[in-house]
Amino acid sequence: MDRRTFLALAGGVTAAGGLAGCTPLIGSPEEGKLMSFSLNQTTEHPSYAALNAWNVDLAQATSDRWGIDVYANATLGGQQEVVMLVGDGAVDMAVISGTALENLNGDYRTMNLPGVFDDIEHQVRVTNDLDIMGDLYSSLEESHGITVVGMFTQGARNVYTRAPVETPEDLAGTRIRVQESDVAIDMINAMGASATPMPYAEVYTALQSGILDGAENNEVSYVTQRHLEVARNYTHTAHQVGLDFIVVHTGLVRGMSEADARAFRESWLRASANHTRLWIEETEAAVATMLDEGVTILEPDRAPFVERLQAVAERYLTTDTSRALYARIREEA
Numbered sequence: 001m002d003r004r005t006f007l008a009l010a011g012g013v014t015a016a017g018g019l020a021g022c023t024p025l026i027g028s029p030e031e032g033k034l035m036s037f038s039l040n041q042t043t044e045h046p047s048y049a050a051l052n053a054w055n056v057d058l059a060q061a062t063s064d065r066w067g068i069d070v071y072a073n074a075t076l077g078g079q080q081e082v083v084m085l086v087g088d089g090a091v092d093m094a095v096i097s098g099t100a101l102e103n104l105n106g107d108y109r110t111m112n113l114p115g116v117f118d119d120i121e122h123q124v125r126v127t128n129d130l131d132i133m134g135d136l137y138s139s140l141e142e143s144h145g146i147t148v149v150g151m152f153t154q155g156a157r158n159v160y161t162r163a164p165v166e167t168p169e170d171l172a173g174t175r176i177r178v179q180e181s182d183v184a185i186d187m188i189n190a191m192g193a194s195a196t197p198m199p200y201a202e203v204y205t206a207l208q209s210g211i212l213d214g215a216e217n218n219e220v221s222y223v224t225q226r227h228l229e230v231a232r233n234y235t236h237t238a239h240q241v242g243l244d245f246i247v248v249h250t251g252l253v254r255g256m257s258e259a260d261a262r263a264f265r266e267s268w269l270r271a272s273a274n275h276t277r278l279w280i281e282e283t284e285a286a287v288a289t290m291l292d293e294g295v296t297i298l299e300p301d302r303a304p305f306v307e308r309l310q311a312v313a314e315r316y317l318t319t320d321t322s323r324a325l326y327a328r329i330r331e332e333a
């Protein structure tokens with residue numbers, strides 16, 4: 001396919017919109033596909049920019065056989081639905097928070113535990129090492145039709161609230177939104193609050209109406225989702241270095257020719273490095289926006305929070321696989 005045909009197809013798919021716009025296979029899988037890609041972030045989020053740059057790079061690396069067509073703002077659905085759609089092949093690829101895979105294979109909880117990663121550098125290095133991650137990344141292929149390609153960092157997640165919070169006692173009785181995951185619920189409860197699981201897209205309104213007293217996320221999400229308008233205190237608890245998995249329908253990667261599979265992997269590694277760079281820049285920009293827009297940023301003593309979180313990590317290391325994975329990741333710190 002020449003570049004013009006590829007772009008024309010891309011335009012057609014975007015114009016069709018929604019699920020009806022999911023791209024049909026262009027010939028056989030070996031010939032390539034413009035893959036529908038679901039993202040639950042706004043077009044200002046660095047993941048959107050990194051994915052669009054990946055599309056250009058992937059098309060070049062595969063002589064226009066493969067590309068990704070990014071649907072932002074959760075227009076293809078929330079992450080819990082989209083992960084199933086990727087398994088069915090109704091959506092080709094998606095960014096799925098680490099927590100969204102916990103229910104499919106409990107060993108994924110290891111990746112979301114407090115303390116598993118020291119920082120972004122440690123996280124990105126480990127998660128691109130297939131000697132460490134390969135078994136986990138392919139563990140859902142036979143059962144669910146989902147292959148994990150790698151991950152984008154979410155940076156450190158922090159608590160933000162309507163009233164200022166500096167200690168676990170300040171969190172007592174507050175309803176704090178968390179992702180729909182056991183680990184996320186336990187972490188926030190352990191920190192002293194009352195965890196309230198809820199899809200990402202519903203958080204702004206729930207904060208605005210007072211159903212929630214707060215939520216927890218990185219600075220970039222706090223700003224791009226405009227939560228800073230409705231929860232004006234941001235407390236650096238750094239209770240988790242979060243990650244987003246990039247998932248693809250297994251049938252698609254298995255259909256790639258060997259050369260395209262290699263080009264896909266290499267272009268993914270470039271996309272990952274680009275995302276990390278953008279992430280660091282955009283986190284700094286988000287902090288500047290928070291200060292400009294008068295958010296109160298609190299730097300509490302983290303020790304009482306860290307102490308309470310220790311037990312959460314221990315509680316989830318229940319299988320040989322999860323214990324071995326956790327130990328291996330810590331060795332790389």
Ligand code: GCU
Nearest residue numbers: 096097154179200217221244
């Ligand atoms: C971050 C993450 C998303 C996730 C969201 C959430 O923004 O990147 O993948 O959905 O947090 O808290 O739900």
